[in-house]
Amino acid sequence: MSIYEEFGVQPIINGVGPATRLGGTIMDDEVLAAMADAARHYVKIDELQDAAGRFIGELTGAESGYVTSGAAAGLALSAAACMTGLDPVRINQLPNPAGMKHEILIHRTHRYDYDHAYRSVGATLVEFGFPDAVHPYALESAIGERTAAVAYYPTPSRVALPLPVVVEIAHRYDLAVIVDAALEVPPIANLRTFIEQGADLVVFSGGKAFRGPQASGFVCGRADLIRAIGFHHQDMDVHPETWTYRDMIEEGQITGPPHHGIGRQMKVGKEEIIGLLVALRRYFAQDRDKEHADWTWRCTAIAENLQGLPGVEVEIVDGFSRAGAVPSVLISLDEASLGKTAFDVLRALQDGEPRIFLNEERAWKGQIGISPMELGDEDLPVIATRIRSLLEVGE
Numbered sequence: 419m420s421i422y423e424e425f426g427v428q429p430i431i432n433g434v435g436p437a438t439r440l441g442g443t444i445m446d447d448e449v450l451a452a453m454a455d456a457a458r459h460y461v462k463i464d465e466l467q468d469a470a471g472r473f474i475g476e477l478t479g480a481e482s483g484y485v486t487s488g489a490a491a492g493l494a495l496s497a498a499a500c501m502t503g504l505d506p507v508r509i510n511q512l513p514n515p516a517g518m519k520h521e522i523l524i525h526r527t528h529r530y531d532y533d534h535a536y537r538s539v540g541a542t543l544v545e546f547g548f549p550d551a552v553h554p555y556a557l558e559s560a561i562g563e564r565t566a567a568v569a570y571y572p573t574p575s576r577v578a579l580p581l582p583v584v585v586e587i588a589h590r591y592d593l594a595v596i597v598d599a600a601l602e603v604p605p606i607a608n609l610r611t612f613i614e615q616g617a618d619l620v621v622f623s624g625g626k627a628f629r630g631p632q633a634s635g636f637v638c639g640r641a642d643l644i645r646a647i648g649f650h651h652q653d654m655d656v657h658p659e660t661w662t663y664r665d666m667i668e669e670g671q672i673t674g675p676p677h678h679g680i681g682r683q684m685k686v687g688k689e690e691i692i693g694l695l696v697a698l699r700r701y702f703a704q705d706r707d708k709e710h711a712d713w714t715w716r717c718t719a720i721a722e723n724l725q726g727l728p729g730v731e732v733e734i735v736d737g738f739s740r741a742g743a744v745p746s747v748l749i750s751l752d753e754a755s756l757g758k759t760a761f762d763v764l765r766a767l768q769d770g771e772p773r774i775f776l777n778e779e780r781a782w783k784g785q786i787g788i789s790p791m792e793l794g795d796e797d798l799p800v801i802a803t804r805i806r807s808l809l810e811v812g813e
């Protein structure tokens with residue numbers, strides 16, 4: 419019996435992977451213990467964020483870093499930082515962007531559900547390129563007086579200029595490039611790749627592969643922009659005389675302290691900050707090859723149990739959403755001969771006992787995916803048995 423049942427909610431089996439709507443990921447005991455310890459002490463949040471920034475900077479090769487309440491919050495704060503810099507008047511003014519650079523350029527192919535995060539702080543997205551072809555001049559000609567930054571979504575499945583080309587053009591016009599890398603780890607090398615390629619701000623999710631708190635993420639990148647993110651995010655309830663960054667006023671770097679910024683409602687707690695840092699430290703200390711081998715083993719255990727069903731093809735693919743990163747089981751149904759669709763099967767699994775959730779990205783073409791990332795060994799026979807019983811002829 420879990421704490422959820424005490425409140426009348428039934429836990430589920432998650433074969434989708436670290437999806438926010440299904441509870442993200444499960445944290446390891448070391449992370450949970452660190453969060454419990456963090457919850458027992460008071461700490462100055464800006465000092466904790468500065469320490470987190472140094473730690474994240476070392477891991478990623480960036481100048482600095484900042485912990486957010488998720489990657490989506492990181493995108494919103496990054497957009498805000500690029501629009502205002504350290505100017506307290508502009509910071510106070512958002513989401514009204516009147517009089518400031520507020521256009522964020524984005525490949526037409528990079529439009530997606532998460533671009534709402536950029537728009538939420540008052541930015542306007544300006545698209546460039548065609549769905550099937552993008553030339554460097556498309557980006558260059560889109561740059562204008564009001565351009566604040568360029569947004570980039572480094573998923574290999576979409577037609578886009580390579581990131582180094584985008585960076586070269588953007589930097590020629592003194593523009594920052596924001597990269598949404600929320601889903602780009604694994605592979606672990608991507609923690610540094612986009613910074614190495616010159617991106618100014620790179621955003622990651624903490625509650626996915628890193629197995630950190632579900633409501634955590636981080637931004638790494640240029641120190642001045644990270645400081646602006648901190649200003650947008652801070653809880654500014656003190657007088658300038660006692661403000662942590664009052665030296666910046668005396669040194670003329672900033673005209674005065676901003677009030678609460680657009681990020682104040684994206685609060686992140688001390689427990690999440692510590693949880694994320696410990697999760698990141700663990701991620702680096704662990705054997706990533708073993709993790710990949712475990713994932714493959716789990717996929718094989720399910721796939722072997724599903725062989726020999728008429729009208730059903732089962733294979734292990736090298737990444738369901740993204741090649742090379744996480745092996746997945748791919749089940750292709752001959753919907754006509756089976757007399758049921760992938761959606762029928764998904765619904766039956768969700769409504770059964772225990773409730774099982776699988777990847778529905780390609781259900782429209784009769785395919786179901788299973789990610790091994792959030793499955794325990796005990797889940798594997800349960801999933802296979804339930805799918806078998808739903809797909810066996812005559813059922």
Ligand SMILES: *Cc1c(COP(=O)(O)O)cnc(C)c1O
Nearest residue numbers: 438488489490532600601623635
């Ligand atoms: C998950 C995801 C996000 C949002 O991450 P959160 O940490 O849940 O806020 C943003 N962008 C992409 C591409 C994602 O996959």
